[in-house]
Amino acid sequence: MVELYDTTLRDGSQGEGVAFSVEDKLLIIEALDRLGIHYIEGGYPGSNPKDVEFFKQAKVLKLQHAEVVPFGSTRYRSNIPSEDTNLLALLDTGARTVTIFGKSWKLHATDVLRVTPEDNLDIIESSVGFLTENGRQVIYDAEHFFDGFQDDSDYALQTLKAAARAGAKCLVLCDTNGGRLPLEIQEIVRAVMAEIDLPIGIHTHNDAGMAVANTILGVQAGASHVQGTFNSYGERCGNANLSSIIPNLKLKLGIDCVSDNQLKQLADVSRLISELANLPHDERQPYVGKSAFAHKGGMHIDAVKKNRLTFEHIDPEFVGNQQRILVSDQAGRSAIVKKIEKAYPNYDRNSPEIRALFNRMKEAENAGYQYEAAEASFELLTHKVFNSYQSFFDLLGFRVIIEKFKDHSMRSEATIKVKDPDGKVEHTAADGDGPVEALDIALRKALERFYPALQKVHLTDYKVRVLDTKAGTGAKVRVLIEASDGIEHWGTVGVSENIIQASWEALTDSLEYKLYKDRTKDCPDT
């Protein structure tokens, strides 16, 4: 068995351009839990005050598999562990398991911490000991272990032994600089396993392009705990990519770290994390990228049609991905049948509605829509295609004016005119901090008269992505909105060259979804 330890939210967020809000983090934790991850490193409460707040909120989550773990350092703010605010912050999270890192490389003890090698051993032992005495399970990250071992193997082993003596439950060997090669990892993990009788973990970085291979060779040499991030987020070239490691462990080495059904969620979870990070999903990523099972060359397409083994190393459905033939698509329609079977159970891939929905989706995707993080928009599209949708209002027009004055003050005003299904017209106006807010308020003013339930809906996230970067400010943009009524969350999407129009689409979808949801709940037969 191998324990999976995700650090997307901590080490991953050290990556350039990677940042998660507290809301994002909670959604990611729920997704990682569904996937079967055992430990989720949520943040560094001793170094980041925002993470203190996060750990409070994370306690409320009901998780099936995962434990949320705080990360910190061995003591450095005080010589007395019980006075070190960084260690105290770990205790304060209330987490049962905590992770701390310490120095394995003499160079770091002397040049960075500026303590003697002996003092460093004491720092490790007393810090781990303080946490275990306070009833915590401690995962000990041996920073720069491989570099340290090559410099002075004896000293590096002593640092591990100090953590072991103090009661650490797992010792994680880190290739912090990411420069080591697979055979070095194999040799050193074996050497450690021969000396130390505790579970050994492996944590690697990708600076030589070897992070995934180094992790796999670490496991083949005996490591039973694996740390990584999704989509390889992380400082510099990133951490070892869990979305490659998990299927490699399960499908190549036969290690049952997640169930077959959990593995099928891999591609979706990876894409969700990209969306929440507001970064383009790397479509060439092994296993989870859109290109990973895409066939372009004529000979290859011919061959995979004869026998898919000829150019596919695994069945893409094992990881929730799909084969793509870059000319025509067959797999697409069956995926749709599967996707909507709850709402519309009795349709097969050849029924006209499925074909129509597939074509509408293809068109929309070509235009830049993306439904992975906008399932509410996809649901509305489905109902429209299946003719079970009835509009809630007609737009007669809107106008938004944004002004900036000489004194740098600003004003944003929206006016809007809508007609409800009974033909009644509302004409409203509102100011907002920005144009989208002004529009949002004016629209609600108009609709809440007819539909008071909308008062409960608030928008929880708003993202914009430029689709054709070369067009600059004239480019098409995609807006993703997340909304909530306090019970459910849902995502919607809009696309346009005009950011106000794209926002308007996502905004109206998010309100209409709420209304549709409520209507079908109240009268399940309509």
Added chain:
Amino acid sequence: MVELYDTTLRDGSQGEGVAFSVEDKLLIIEALDRLGIHYIEGGYPGSNPKDVEFFKQAKVLKLQHAEVVPFGSTRYRSNIPSEDTNLLALLDTGARTVTIFGKSWKLHATDVLRVTPEDNLDIIESSVGFLTENGRQVIYDAEHFFDGFQDDSDYALQTLKAAARAGAKCLVLCDTNGGRLPLEIQEIVRAVMAEIDLPIGIHTHNDAGMAVANTILGVQAGASHVQGTFNSYGERCGNANLSSIIPNLKLKLGIDCVSDNQLKQLADVSRLISELANLPHDERQPYVGKSAFAHKGGMHIDAVKKNRLTFEHIDPEFVGNQQRILVSDQAGRSAIVKKIEKAYPNYDRNSPEIRALFNRMKEAENAGYQYEAAEASFELLTHKVFNSYQSFFDLLGFRVIIEKFKDHSMRSEATIKVKDPDGKVEHTAADGDGPVEALDIALRKALERFYPALQKVHLTDYKVRVLDTKAGTGAKVRVLIEASDGIEHWGTVGVSENIIQASWEALTDSLEYKLYKDRTKDCPDT
């Protein structure tokens, strides 16, 4: 010694979205030649008529190191090699060295070629033989070799021996489906080396995230010829990345495949190929990405300043890259000193200017600004704090109107009034596909009169992020803009509750940065 064989132009162009013109190809060949690559696979003349033309033009190039090689298949258009148009197309290029691929996996002989295993051996031997008899050096690519070897090692070896008998000069073992693990590669390369007395090559794909590691283990097991692509372009998840493999061979294994000076061009060549492929450069790529030696965490920055070995596995200058200190709220005053030392060399962390800049930055970061991807805004802020900045124009006001009509058509109009340093006022108006474009155009209309150099600036990326998700559409947003004048790229940032204002800030910074840059270039003393 290891021979480097680049197939960016052939196998790389099988990647989704990758395409090169003949002109692009010639430029890439010259760059690869300067870098010291030994063989450059230029195309597949038997399958692509454009490649026939390319090989004609490639002959004119004066290359120092590299040989341009055509790629083709063993015979399949005729049972007689001398009548197979695919083989004849190879001869027609006039190249001294040619590469052909054949089948090593029984499954492919029977299911794809639909010939007997014995016939397949004859196809290989007669095809290689035809080329060697015509005076060509033949590199033989054994497609699916590792999968074939695992299925039937004896048969796979027979295919190699057939090519060897016919006079091939090098046998390349291919992991065509990219699903093999490093230790399998090691074992199989060793087994082949024990049986066959010819130089062995290695060609891997990245479907399990292992391409670079598999190549390196192949070399450690005895392979002396390495095939790959730049930036890992290639079908599905891509080929083995030569921009990782070359420095791994040279700096980690001490194999002198290129000279020290050639290696220094690595980052530039990799970026040039991205530019010519018209694809965003992967900045997290090992060795050659902009993030590869970027430091963000405060502790890490502190440590690399004390000793760069602490968080860098190699000196970035070896591969023509450089260290970057990312300015973020985790970095302290010493990071700022280091960051600005080129422009303002004689300041230490306690000087009043550094303190003032640090405080301004802290305030800005608390307000939501982020300078990691907006170094131009940071530079402008620095010059403002150091009083070396003089504004280029005054805004007297702007107004943006976005209207949506009953027929769903839209209009976005901006008007703007600015005053230049001489007191001249411009008042302009423009339509745009969206409000930001309208504003951008109106602003340029006004400024280009005074500053014609702005015509060269175009915006290459535009990102928006909501900072306080709970506030919904009323939340603060951060806009990041990337701009280019065709030579340099720079990023700027703006923050506001109003997306138009945030865009305005980033937009004006990006134009002002260009003007500032040009002014300091023209008159270095001001």
